[in-house]
Amino acid sequence: MLKNLIGGAWREVHRPGLPVYNPATGEVLEEVPLSGPEEVDQAVRAAEAAFRAWSRTPLLERVRLMFRFKELLERHFEDLARLVTLHHGKTLEEARGEVRRGIEVVDFALSAPTLLQGRTLREVTGGVDQNLFHYPLGVVAGIPPFNFPVMIPLWMFPIAVVAGNTFVLKPSERTPLGAVRLAELFLEAGFPEGVLNLVHGGKEAAEALARHPGVRAVQFVGSEPVARRIYALAAEHGKRVSAAGGAKNHLVVLPDADLDLAVPAILNSAFGNAGERCLAGSVAVGVGAVGPELLERVVAAARGLKVGPGWEEGVQVGPLIREEHRRRVVGYIQRGLEEGATLALDGRGVEGPGFFLGPTVLSGVSPGMAVGREEIFGPVLSVSFVKTLEEAIQQANAVPYGNMACIFTQSGKAARAFREGVQAGMVGVNVGVAQPLAFYPFSGWRDSFFGDLHPHGPDAFLFYTQRKVVVERW
Ligand code: NAD
Numbered sequence: 001m002l003k004n005l006i007g008g009a010w011r012e013v014h015r016p017g018l019p020v021y022n023p024a025t026g027e028v029l030e031e032v033p034l035s036g037p038e039e040v041d042q043a044v045r046a047a048e049a050a051f052r053a054w055s056r057t058p059l060l061e062r063v064r065l066m067f068r069f070k071e072l073l074e075r076h077f078e079d080l081a082r083l084v085t086l087h088h089g090k091t092l093e094e095a096r097g098e099v100r101r102g103i104e105v106v107d108f109a110l111s112a113p114t115l116l117q118g119r120t121l122r123e124v125t126g127g128v129d130q131n132l133f134h135y136p137l138g139v140v141a142g143i144p145p146f147n148f149p150v151m152i153p154l155w156m157f158p159i160a161v162v163a164g165n166t167f168v169l170k171p172s173e174r175t176p177l178g179a180v181r182l183a184e185l186f187l188e189a190g191f192p193e194g195v196l197n198l199v200h201g202g203k204e205a206a207e208a209l210a211r212h213p214g215v216r217a218v219q220f221v222g223s224e225p226v227a228r229r230i231y232a233l234a235a236e237h238g239k240r241v242s243a244a245g246g247a248k249n250h251l252v253v254l255p256d257a258d259l260d261l262a263v264p265a266i267l268n269s270a271f272g273n274a275g276e277r278c279l280a281g282s283v284a285v286g287v288g289a290v291g292p293e294l295l296e297r298v299v300a301a302a303r304g305l306k307v308g309p310g311w312e313e314g315v316q317v318g319p320l321i322r323e324e325h326r327r328r329v330v331g332y333i334q335r336g337l338e339e340g341a342t343l344a345l346d347g348r349g350v351e352g353p354g355f356f357l358g359p360t361v362l363s364g365v366s367p368g369m370a371v372g373r374e375e376i377f378g379p380v381l382s383v384s385f386v387k388t389l390e391e392a393i394q395q396a397n398a399v400p401y402g403n404m405a406c407i408f409t410q411s412g413k414a415a416r417a418f419r420e421g422v423q424a425g426m427v428g429v430n431v432g433v434a435q436p437l438a439f440y441p442f443s444g445w446r447d448s449f450f451g452d453l454h455p456h457g458p459d460a461f462l463f464y465t466q467r468k469v470v471v472e473r474w
Contacts, residue, residue, distance in 0.1 A: 001013070001017055001030075001031045001032075001033055002017075002020075002030055002031065002032050002033060002176060002177075002180060002200050003033075004033070004035060004039055004042075004043065004197075004198055004199050004200055005183050005187075005196070005197055005198035006039075006042050006043050006046045006197055006199075007046030007049065007050070007193050007194040007197065008046075008187065008192075008193020008194060009193070011042075013033035013035055013039055013200065015033050015034055015035060015036065015039075016033070016034055017031040017032050017033045017034060018031065018032050018034065018173055018202075019031055019032075020032050020087055020173075020174070020175070020176060020177065021087070021322065022086055022087060022089075022354075023087075023088070023089035023318070023319040023320065023321055023322065023354055023355045024089055024308075024309035024310060024311075024318060024319050024354040024355075024356075025309070025353060025354050026323075026352065026353045026354055026355070029086065029087055029177070030087075030176075030177065032173050032176045032200050032201075033200050033201070034173065034200070034201045034202055034204065034205070035170075035199045035200055035201035035204070035205045036201070036204050036205065036208065037204070037208040037211075037212075039199050039201070039205070040168070040170075040199055040201075040205055040208035040209055040212060041208075041212065043168045043197040043198070043199045044139055044141075044168055044197075044209075044212050044214040044215060045214070046193075046194040046197050047139040047166035047167060047168050047194055047195075047197050047214075048138070048139055048166070048214050049194055050166045050192060050193065050194025050195050051136075051138055051139060051165070051166045053192065054161075054164065054165075054166055054192060054194075054195050055135075055136045055138075055164040055165070055166075057164075057192075059112060059113060059116065059164075060113070062112070062161070062162050062164065063110060063112055063113060063162060065189055065190055065191050066106065066109055066110055066112075066158060066161075066162050066189075067110060068189040068190060069106065069158070069185060069186055069189040069191070070103065070106045070107065070110065071189075072185040072188055072189055073099075073102075073103050073106060073182075073185060074103065076181075076185060077096070077099055077100075077103075078096075079181075080095075080099045080150055080178070080181060080182075081095040081096045081098070081099045082095070082311070083149075083150075083177055083178060083181055084098055084099065084149055084150055084175075084178055085310040085311050085318070086177075086311075087149065087175050087177045087178075088146070088147070088149055088175050088178075088310075088318075088321065089274065089309075089310055089318040089319040089320070089321065089354070089355070090273050090274065090276075090310050090318045091310040091311075091315050091316065091317075091318050092310055092311055094272060094273055094310070094318075095310065098148050098150055098151045099150050099151070101151050101435070101438070102148075102150045102151035102152075102153075102154035102155075103154070104437060104438040105151075105154045105155055105158055105159065105438040105456050106154060106158045107438065108159070108438040108439050108456065108457075109158040109159045109161075109162045110162070111439075112162045112163065112461075115458060115461045116134050116163060116461065116465070118131060118132040118133045118134055118467075119131070119132045120132070124471075127473050127474070128471060128472065128473045129471075129472045129473075130469060130470070130471050130472070131469070131470045131472065132467055132468070132469050132470075133467070133468045133469075133470070134163070134461070134465040134466070134467060135164070135465060135466050135467070135468055136163050136164030136165040136464065136465060136466075137165055137216040137217050137240070137464060137465065137466055138165060138166070138214075138216040139165070139166050139167075139168065139214050139215050139216060140160050140165045140166075140167055140168075140215065140216055140217040140218070140219070140464060141167070141168045141169070141170065141209040141210075141212075141215045141217070141218050141219070142156035142157060142160075142167065142168075142169045142170070142218075142219045142220075143170050143206050143209065143218065143219070143220045143221070143222065143230065144156065144169075144170075144171060144172055144179070144221050144222070145172055145221050145222040145223070146172035146174040146175040146276075146321055147175075147273065147276045147277060147278070147321070149171070149172065149175035149176075149177065149178030149179065150178040150179075150181075150182065152221050153169055153171065153178065153179045153182055154182070155219075155221070155442070155455045155456050155460075156169065156219050156455075157169055157186075157196055159456065159460040159461060159464055160219075160460075160464045161191070161195055161196065163461060163464045163465050164465075165216075165464055166194060166195050166196075166197075167195065167196050167197065168197045168198075168199060168209060168215070169183070169196065169197070169198050169199070170198075170199050170200070170201055170205050170206055170209060171198065171200065172222075173200065173201060173202045174321055174322065175321070176200055179198060180198070183196055183198045206220075206226075206230065207230075207233060210230050210233040210234040210237060210239070211233065211234075211237050212237075213237070215234075215239060216239060216240065217239055217240035217241070217242075217463065217464065218230060218234040218239050218240075218241050218242075218243075219241075219242045219243075219455065219463070220234075220241070220242070220243040220244065221243075221244040221278075221455065222244075222245070223245060223246050223375075224245035224246035224375070224401070224447050224448070225245075226245075227243040227244060227245030227246075227449075227450055228243070228245065228447075228450060230243050231243040231450035231451060240463065241450065241451050242451040242452075242453055242454065242455065242463055243449070243450040243451055244278070244442065244444055244448065244449050244454070244455060245401075245444070245447060245448050245449060245450065246278065246375040246377075246401060246403075246447075246448065247278045247279070247280070247282070247375055247401045247403035247404065247444070247448050248282050248283065248373065248374065248375050248399040248401045248403075249269075249279060249280060249281050249282050249283070249401075249403055249404040249405060249406070249424075250281075250282070250283045250284075250285055250392070250395065250396035250399075250405050250406070251265075251266055251269060251270075251281040251283070251284045251285065251405075251406045251407075251408070251432060252285045252287060252389070252392040252393075252396065252405070252406065252407045252408070252418065253266075253284060253285065253286050253287060253290055253294050253407075253408045253409075254287050254288075254290065254389065254407065254408065254409040254411065254414055255287060255288045255289045255290045256409055256410045256411055256414075257290065257408035257409050257410065257430075258408070258410065258430075259290075259293065259294065259297055261408070261430060262294075262408035262430070262432075263294075263297045263298055263301055264301070265406075265408070265430070265431060265432030265433075266281055266284050266298055266381070266408075266432055267298065267301050267302060267305070267359075267432075268432055268433065269281030269406070269432030269433050270282065270284070270302075270359070270379065270380075270381035270432075271302065271305060271316070271317050271359045271379045271381070272433070273318075274317055274318050274319065274320055274357070274378065274379050275329075275376065275377060275378045275379040275380060276320065276321060276377050276378065277433070278403055278444075278448070279403065279404050279426070279433045279434065279435055280377070281381070281406065281432050281433070282375070282376060282380075282381070282382060283365065283372060283381075283382045283383075283384060283395075283396075284298065284381060284382070284383045284384075285383075285384050285385075285386055285392045285395055285396070286383065286384070286385050286386075287386055287387070287388065287389055287391075287392050288386075288387060288388070291383075291385040294383070295344060295361075295363050295383050298361060298381065298383065299344045299345045299361050302345055302359040302361055302381070303345055303359075305317050305358075305359050307347075307350050307356055307358045307359075308356075309354065317358065317359060317379055319354040319355040319356045319357075320355045320356070320357055320378055321355065322355060323355050325355070325377070325378070326355045326356075326357055326378070328378075329357055329376055329377070329378030329379075329380060330348060330357065332370065332371055332374075332376045332378070332380060333346075333348065333360055333362065333371075333380060335369075335370050335371065336362045336365065336369060336370070336371035336380075336382070337362075339368075339369040339370065339371070340364065340366075340369070341362040341363065341364050341365045341369060341371060341382070342362065342363045342364050343360070343361075343362060344361040344362065344363045344383070345359060345360055345361040346358075346360060347359050347360035347379060347380075348360070357378055357379055358379065359379045359381070360378075360379060360380045360381070361380075361381050361382075361383060362380065362381070362382045362383065363382075363383040363384075364383075364384070364385070365382035365383060365384045366384060367384075367395050367398040367399065369382075372384065372399075373398075373399055375401070389414055389417060389418065390421075392418075393417075393418060393421040393422055396422050396423075396424065397421075397422065397423045400446060400447040401424075401444075401446060401447050401448045402423045402424040402425055402444060402445030402446030402447070402448050402449075403424060403425065403426060403444040403445070403448035403449075404424055404425075404426040404427070404428065404433075404434050405418070405422040405424040405426075405427055405428070406427070406428030406429070406431060406432055406434055407427075407428070407429055407430075408430055409429075409430070415429045423445060423446060424444075424445055424446075424448075425443035425444045425445035425448070425449065425454075426442070426443055426444070436456075436457065438456050438457070439456075439457055439458075440456075440457045441453075441454035441455065441456060441457035441458070441459040441460075442454050442455040442456055442457070
């Protein structure tokens with residue numbers, strides 16, 4: 001059974017647990033305890049106890065420790081990637097990409113001496129100067145989802161901690177092993193006890209964090225209903241909240257698009273990470289004459305993707321996270337067919353014992369259908385056909401989500417019209433996954449995000465600090 005990390009010590013949790021699986025084999029790897037309010041309280045108290053000294057630790061010392069952490073992440077890069085593949089299921093190549101993207105947030109956190117600089121304005125009135133300083137908040141908490149067990153925890157605590165806060169992380173109960181390894185490396189880097197605490201659990205622990213009077217801010221990343229709930233609950237309890245939710249991303253292909261570029265990009269977007277990505281391309285929209293050829297080429301290429309355990313050479317699509325989730329995704333395929341979509345490629349025949357589902361393509365999907373509107377979070381691509389770019393933009397805007405939208409075209413004018421018209425916070429032009437690098441915000445809009453300041457980028461430094469303005473006359 002995994003242990004909680006409280007004040008620098010790994011503590012047993014005397015509560016029921018859940019299995020952590022290898023999704024490619026169905027084998028149980030570990031058990032994760034489901035902590036409750038008591039364990040959350042222990043972690044918050046440990047973080048509170050550490051805050052006074054940590055927030056006064058000179059910035060350069062905090063940065064030095066973060067450099068050591070970064071060195072350890074680099075040294076253990078391959079092990080971390082293998083751990084991600086083992087308990088999440090994604091391919092090793094995807095896992096390496098995830099770990100790299102996560103380390104880039106640590107690289108960005110190392111810019112703290114620049115990003116934490118305040119502002120001064122001299123002589124605002126006779127003999128008076130004004131200064132603005134950034135202060136840490138105190139104890140802050142992070143609640144990540146299952147689909148990036150290393151990268152998303154790294155979106156959270158490195159920036160918070162380097163800014164002088166202390167942290168309580170509640171990893172996903174489905175993929176907790178990445179966070180455990182990160183916490184071990186964090187301790188090895190020499191951070192004082194209590195600066196990072198880890199509480200395993202699910203809904204009960206997450207809600208306890210959102211309610212706890214000692215927690216000043218909550219960063220959540222996960223599904224839309226839970227993001228909405230945590231946003232409301234934590235705000236009701238007086239906290240700052242950043243809550244990133246689900247998505248339904250549209251990939252629009254114009255007749256002038258270079259299909260040699262667009263088709264592989266759409267494939268990677270729809271089936272990479274087995275579709276378990278908040279930036280997964282979920283609906284490909286063929287505009288005008290390109291529709292039939294787009295469908296034909298996507299289906300032919302998707303048919304050739306190799307499904308299997310993520311650690312096997314050449315595998316391109318790993319398993320889904322759990323059997324229940326696989327059944328849910330299969331349910332969506334069935335629903336799509338009942339609502340009038342056509343099955344252009346059926347991935348349901350892949351044999352177990354793992355939680356596999358092959359790439360699936362539904363065509364003739366409209367925004368009124370569940371598969372055209374709701375997040376599926378599996379290797380299922382819907383294809384729909386419209387006549388004009390205007391219609392394609394309307395279709396993307398008809399869903400409540402606004403995470404990402406991409407366009408494939410050779411026309412700058414069309415790309416610009418798309419950028420201006422589409423109600424999504426991350427826009428791709430001739431790319432299938434418009435993931436901002438660590439020094440830009442992860443900028444979901446509408447029901448894909450609840451709050452003001454987004455994960456990573458300068459937003460995150462603002463989220464994890466509060467400002468003090470000093471008016472001085474001497
Ligand atoms: P999830 O909402 O089920 O869980 C996320 C976290 O919340 C986990 O730590 C979980 O333990 C906790 N949780 C689950 N149910 C809860 C409840 N009822 N009350 C309080 N806490 C609860 O999400 P998931 O299935 O782990 O992750 C997949 C989802 O995350 C997808 O919808 C995906 O789009 C989204 N996601 C969004 C982003 C983004 O940046 N917008 C990034 C990655 C994933």
